Amino acid sequence: MDRVRVLCRVRPTTAEEQTRGERVVAIQGAQRLRLQNAAEYVGEHEASWAFDAAYDTDASQAQVYESIQPITQDVLRGFHATVFAYGQTGAGKTHSMFGPPDCSLDGPDAGVVPRLLKDLFAGLTAGDEVRVSCLELYDDLRDLLNEEHRPLKLRENRKDGSVVVDGAVDAVVKDVPATLALLERALVRRVVASHEMNADSSRSHFVASFRVTRPSINASAIMRLVDLAGSERVAKTKATGGTLNEAKRINSSLSALGNVIAALTSSTATHVPYRDSKLTRLLQSSLGGNAKTALLVCVSASSLHAEETVSTLRFGVRAKRVRNAAKVNVDVDDDLLAARLELAALRAERDDAV
Numbered sequence: 001m002d003r004v005r006v007l008c009r010v011r012p013t014t015a016e017e018q019t020r021g022e023r024v025v026a027i028q029g030a031q032r033l034r035l036q037n038a039a040e041y042v043g044e045h046e047a048s049w050a051f052d053a054a055y056d057t058d059a060s061q062a063q064v065y066e067s068i069q070p071i072t073q074d075v076l077r078g079f080h081a082t083v084f085a086y087g088q089t090g091a092g093k094t095h096s097m098f099g100p101p102d103c104s105l106d107g108p109d110a111g112v113v114p115r116l117l118k119d120l121f122a123g124l125t126a127g128d129e130v131r132v133s134c135l136e137l138y139d140d141l142r143d144l145l146n147e148e149h150r151p152l153k154l155r156e157n158r159k160d161g162s163v164v165v166d167g168a169v170d171a172v173v174k175d176v177p178a179t180l181a182l183l184e185r186a187l188v189r190r191v192v193a194s195h196e197m198n199a200d201s202s203r204s205h206f207v208a209s210f211r212v213t214r215p216s217i218n219a220s221a222i223m224r225l226v227d228l229a230g231s232e233r234v235a236k237t238k239a240t241g242g243t244l245n246e247a248k249r250i251n252s253s254l255s256a257l258g259n260v261i262a263a264l265t266s267s268t269a270t271h272v273p274y275r276d277s278k279l280t281r282l283l284q285s286s287l288g289g290n291a292k293t294a295l296l297v298c299v300s301a302s303s304l305h306a307e308e309t310v311s312t313l314r315f316g317v318r319a320k321r322v323r324n325a326a327k328v329n330v331d332v333d334d335d336l337l338a339a340r341l342e343l344a345a346l347r348a349e350r351d352d353a354v
């Protein structure tokens, strides 16, 4: 069984956090976070959380990447792999996954995604193919590689039960610069599209999938990189009959994600509610299924965000208990199968003749 690996990163304190709040999150050793004055926010027994790695405010993009890099080797060997970033808006998810706003995906500030792609392409051999698709999920699933930006449907592949996105652009990419250019366009479109819909891009999930087909080892794998919507409870404003109703609610697909993880780690649950949201359907194989998965939880160190931080850390600790069962995905190519059968028949003939 493969554990979901969980890494935690504390982002640098902002000027506002410094003037209005105080630092309440401390890192202990390389793996543990401790909350000071914890009694104000949680029970005393819950003042510290352990992860596979914990990164303080001064950690570099390169250091964070070190924990995630093994994913490229997994994908090159034919394992599906997923990296996803979780945390409240402003906690550093997009920074960690891609880099700061407007940074070059090719420079020293580049995040996990461009670094993974560099290592992935460096490990390919002649004949290998990479296809990329970039999706955005609000209530609807949309294609960020398609100008039309029309809603897409999810479908189940009858052969292996995997979930397929119907009609999404699946572009063949030849090298790192071409892939980064495509990703940059998708990221810009994510922001533009949210403005057009009068929405906030921090409320959307970004899912980039890279299908790596390797005839040289007769295997293919999908690397899925996910920048989740902000996990905070948001004040949702609804105009109803001329009056404004404020309602506190959490992004419904994130609560579905929480429910899936709760069911996967419960000793009594008999049903995992993957079908409750498009997000959990998309991530079905990444959680409790056939994939190697790493989760990066991002938090602020400030007292101003302590409640959201606690809820993020709880999510991370729970996800650490999810067990996956990843296997190499062998391509059963019809031609190859026919050739193997023919060879077996010839061998049998020869053995008969002897």
Ligand code: ADP
Residues within 6 Å of the ligand: 010, 011, 012, 057, 087, 088, 089, 090, 091, 092, 093, 094, 095, 096, 099, 100, 101, 202, 230, 298
């Ligand atoms: P999120 O995607 O979780 O909403 P962002 O990644 O956009 O948050 O981060 C919010 C702001 O904080 C951005 O301006 C980002 O550049 C900055 N930031 C986040 N993490 C770091 C970090 N580790 N180092 C420096 N700046 C950071």
Ligand code: MG
Residues within 6 Å of the ligand: 090, 093, 094, 095, 202, 227
């Ligand atoms: Mg973001």
